[in-house]
Amino acid sequence: MALDPTNLPADVLAFLGEYHLATLTTQRPDGSPHVVPVGFGYDQENGLARIITFAPSKKARNLLAAPGSRAVVCQVDGGRWLALEGPASVTDDPARVASAVDAYAARYRTPGERADRVAIEIRVDRILGHA
Secondary structure (H helix, E strand, O other), rough: OOOOOOOOHHHHHHHHHHOEEEEEEEEOOOOOOEEEEEEEEEEEEEEEEEEEEEOOOOOHHHHHHHOEEEEEEEEOOEEEEEEEEEEEEEOOOHHHHHHHHHHHHHHHHOOOOOOOOOEEEEEOEEEEEEO
16 A cells, blocks of 8 residues: 555554664666565654665665666565655765664664775655554
């Protein structure tokens, strides 16, 4: 079922705050999907899904190779699932990376330090699922 990203019901927001791993799908340069497990935080106010990673990761390189490309982060728990989709970008801006780290820490655990940490930001414009 399609959901309005600007007006999510309380049960959907609660599901987005629960401890669940997800998958991130990006496109490789040859057009094939690259799917990896991730943790993410969702910022309802700004409509952003944020994933922390490191600069040389394949997911970051896929997005850097195709500026403006779309990505999907999807979490599943039994019959409940949500797929958050939109244009994605990679940032090394310290404030934006810190926001991604804070969101990750709030939902999962405090991550270890990485000098080459970056954040993937998905500007969510489509949400499908059932929570």
